[in-house]
Amino acid sequence: MSDPTPEPYVSKIDRRTALAWIGVVGAATAVGAGVVVYGPKTGGERVTRGYGTDPNLTKPEKAPWGRIMIDAQLQTAAILADFILPATATAPSASTLGVPDFIDEWVSAPYPDQIKDRSVIMNGLNALSAHVLKADAAGRTAAMTALQTSKDEATHKFFRRFRSLTVGAYYTTDAGFKDIGYIGNVPRTSDPGPSAEVKAVLDREFAKLGL
Amino acid sequence: MAAALPKFVGPEGPYDVIIVGSGAGGGMSAYELTRRGLKVLMLEAGRNYDPRVESPMFNTNAEAPLRGVGTPDKPFGFYDATVDGGWEVPNEPYTVAPGSEPFIWWRPRMLGGRTNHWGRIALRFGPLDFKPYSRDGLGYDWPITYDEVAPWYDKTEKLIGVSGAAAARNLLNTPDSPPGCLMESAPPRAFEIFYERAFRKMGIPVIPMHGAVVTGQMEGRNTCVFATPCGRGCAIGANFQSTTVLLPPAMATGNLAIRTDALVYQIDMDKAGKAKGVSFVDRKTGEHHSVTAKSVVLAAGSGETARILLNTKTAAFPNGLCNTHGMVGRYLMDSVGTGVTGQFPSMEGLPPTNDDGQGTQHTYIPWWGYEKQKELGFARGYHIEIGGGRHMPSMGMAGLLDKGDTSVGDELRAKLRNRFGSTIGFDGRGEMIPNDDCYCEIDPGAKDKWGIPVLRFHWKWGEHETNQAAHAVKTFLAVIDMLGGKPQGKVETEGHKAISKGGEMIHEIGTARMGHSDKDSVVDQYGRSWAVPNLFIMDGATMVSSPDKNPTLSILALAWRSADNMATLAKQGAI
Numbered sequence: 001m002s003d004p005t006p007e008p009y010v011s012k013i014d015r016r017t018a019l020a021w022i023g024v025v026g027a028a029t030a031v032g033a034g035v036v037v038y039g040p041k042t043g044g045e046r047v048t049r050g051y052g053t054d055p056n057l058t059k060p061e062k063a064p065w066g067r068i069m070i071d072a073q074l075q076t077a078a079i080l081a082d083f084i085l086p087a088t089a090t091a092p093s094a095s096t097l098g099v100p101d102f103i104d105e106w107v108s109a110p111y112p113d114q115i116k117d118r119s120v121i122m123n124g125l126n127a128l129s130a131h132v133l134k135a136d137a138a139g140r141t142a143a144m145t146a147l148q149t150s151k152d153e154a155t156h157k158f159f160r161r162f163r164s165l166t167v168g169a170y171y172t173t174d175a176g177f178k179d180i181g182y183i184g185n186v187p188r189t190s191d192p193g194p195s196a197e198v199k200a201v202l203d204r205e206f207a208k209l210g211l
Numbered sequence: 212m213a214a215a216l217p218k219f220v221g222p223e224g225p226y227d228v229i230i231v232g233s234g235a236g237g238g239m240s241a242y243e244l245t246r247r248g249l250k251v252l253m254l255e256a257g258r259n260y261d262p263r264v265e266s267p268m269f270n271t272n273a274e275a276p277l278r279g280v281g282t283p284d285k286p287f288g289f290y291d292a293t294v295d296g297g298w299e300v301p302n303e304p305y306t307v308a309p310g311s312e313p314f315i316w317w318r319p320r321m322l323g324g325r326t327n328h329w330g331r332i333a334l335r336f337g338p339l340d341f342k343p344y345s346r347d348g349l350g351y352d353w354p355i356t357y358d359e360v361a362p363w364y365d366k367t368e369k370l371i372g373v374s375g376a377a378a379a380r381n382l383l384n385t386p387d388s389p390p391g392c393l394m395e396s397a398p399p400r401a402f403e404i405f406y407e408r409a410f411r412k413m414g415i416p417v418i419p420m421h422g423a424v425v426t427g428q429m430e431g432r433n434t435c436v437f438a439t440p441c442g443r444g445c446a447i448g449a450n451f452q453s454t455t456v457l458l459p460p461a462m463a464t465g466n467l468a469i470r471t472d473a474l475v476y477q478i479d480m481d482k483a484g485k486a487k488g489v490s491f492v493d494r495k496t497g498e499h500h501s502v503t504a505k506s507v508v509l510a511a512g513s514g515e516t517a518r519i520l521l522n523t524k525t526a527a528f529p530n531g532l533c534n535t536h537g538m539v540g541r542y543l544m545d546s547v548g549t550g551v552t553g554q555f556p557s558m559e560g561l562p563p564t565n566d567d568g569q570g571t572q573h574t575y576i577p578w579w580g581y582e583k584q585k586e587l588g589f590a591r592g593y594h595i596e597i598g599g600g601r602h603m604p605s606m607g608m609a610g611l612l613d614k615g616d617t618s619v620g621d622e623l624r625a626k627l628r629n630r631f632g633s634t635i636g637f638d639g640r641g642e643m644i645p646n647d648d649c650y651c652e653i654d655p656g657a658k659d660k661w662g663i664p665v666l667r668f669h670w671k672w673g674e675h676e677t678n679q680a681a682h683a684v685k686t687f688l689a690v691i692d693m694l695g696g697k698p699q700g701k702v703e704t705e706g707h708k709a710i711s712k713g714g715e716m717i718h719e720i721g722t723a724r725m726g727h728s729d730k731d732s733v734v735d736q737y738g739r740s741w742a743v744p745n746l747f748i749m750d751g752a753t754m755v756s757s758p759d760k761n762p763t764l765s766i767l768a769l770a771w772r773s774a775d776n777m778a779t780l781a782k783q784g785a786i
Binding site for chain 2: 035050051052053054055057058064065082084085086088091102105106109111112113114129130148149157160163164165167168171172173174176177179180181182184185186187188189190191192193194195197198199202205206208209210211
């Protein structure tokens, strides 16, 4: 369940990066502590190139393309992402991990799969924003719960896709690894194979399956 | 990332040999020829590449743009080692003929070629694989036998480092490596223990995969750290890449020069009908250059090797070098690919375990139906490569959820946690019989950025292949059912829908095959062209059949055998 009084989402990107995306200094404005507002009417051409066929793999640069989401969309994305994955006693919320910025990176990307998602996500956020940005906690929750059960095809598609992007963005972080129980990506001197505990579980399953 | 080293390293000429390409075939031929004292110039179309400093081994997806998903710039994902390539290479198009079935062509542009990203599956071809026509009257026999190649497999396995040691099983057409060739694989992971039970019940053997990964102590090599995907490249050189295993010792002889960004487009011929060198265009500057040597080895990959031959037109060879009988570009083959993924309740909720493993699968299923081919309705077989486990989460995580699921919050977290690592993917990799509808030629109109005519591909799977794909899907569904699972996504059960695209398995081979004479082939059993005595081919182009076993180990073993013969001929003054 979402926080009844969510703080405004603070973008996890820095202002300099945002300016680089837009291409000209002064095209974006910084509002308050690190909140960057940028939009289509700020002048200059948005950078639309991809990262190319030979990017630096060991120290990846930030995705070079400019971002298209305006603040209302980012704030809506933050509220919905935290409805999908709110904080728990042991795991942070989706917005804490910068998921809204990732959604922005995704829908702004100049590649076919992401372009296909762009209108689905942007239209969905635009439709949702009216119901969550100025609503009270009960109204927000009602609007987002309605997404889960909607029979409207576009709404359903938006929710599924947004949730899928949120889940992917969340669980690819270190905090996501911890939450889901991924304990790899560490060098080892040998691979001992599964523990006796794991093997015991498998043995019980084999018995159930008659194998 | 720009190349860190100068484009031209190593000794200056004159050279005994020019090698075109630096992957499995080029790397291995350079390794042997330089050790034997021949002075070699290697020309690589791509940029210099050094896995020791460029491999993003431990990077997480969160550090990459779009969480590392594949894009047209990096089709196998951001961290895939491939440089400047994939299904499309900038400025270097190819075409597919109208009416053809789809064909796609994977090319990198980097030192070491496809050995940098390959799957490291290192299976030997078996005795039947070298004599398929004799077995069932289809396709063609090789001019060599397994017994003739076996010593080279032994040497190759010991050189590159291959895991998969096991007691001899004597399975039909699935050679056991002699003691001392292989290292032991890491033990089966939970999902490998799990699927083994179903195959065991079906009477189908599950055996250790042969993977080009150093899993034990090996002199001069680092041992695998059992952590990261081999396809990113290996900074410690624990898996096999030409760039870490073959080229450094070749350079150390002092006999190897390497020129990168050199896209070779023709063999230069002298008046006596011998090769005097090659011409190439510098991909970065567009400048054309010609270099000379006493002999030439083509190892540019089956497609590019055929393209160079076909683009070399002389009075004696108006249709392309070595193409007197129209054999160049013919008998193009790939592997048959098909796959089904299942989700298994029995694998849900396992205690957290580290399934990163050794990069390759730890176990696999070799083809088991050699004696039942007639009743099966297809002539050749497939092996099964099986992936699963709790790997580093990716953007596909929501795929773990049921189709209609709309859960959020604690319920969503619990479902994902429970199902993490509970899917297993079954992939068939099978033999293709060469046919008259699969070949490449020079496109009559299309050219690359530098005006060099490009390849046009023709493709059509035969019934043996589509029937095989259908059988594989049926087998996978049976196994998934036996293990209490459910297939994920849409499953195509008809062979022509389930089968991969031509070229998609990245095992394209056979465009300049070896044989007994110039009437049936382009080169002899050692890769020496029948038409030009000092021109050799040492890549997959020379292959006569496309067994289910992935071709790289055989490309390496055959290149070594060919280079050994070539060095002997050179010392005898017989080239």
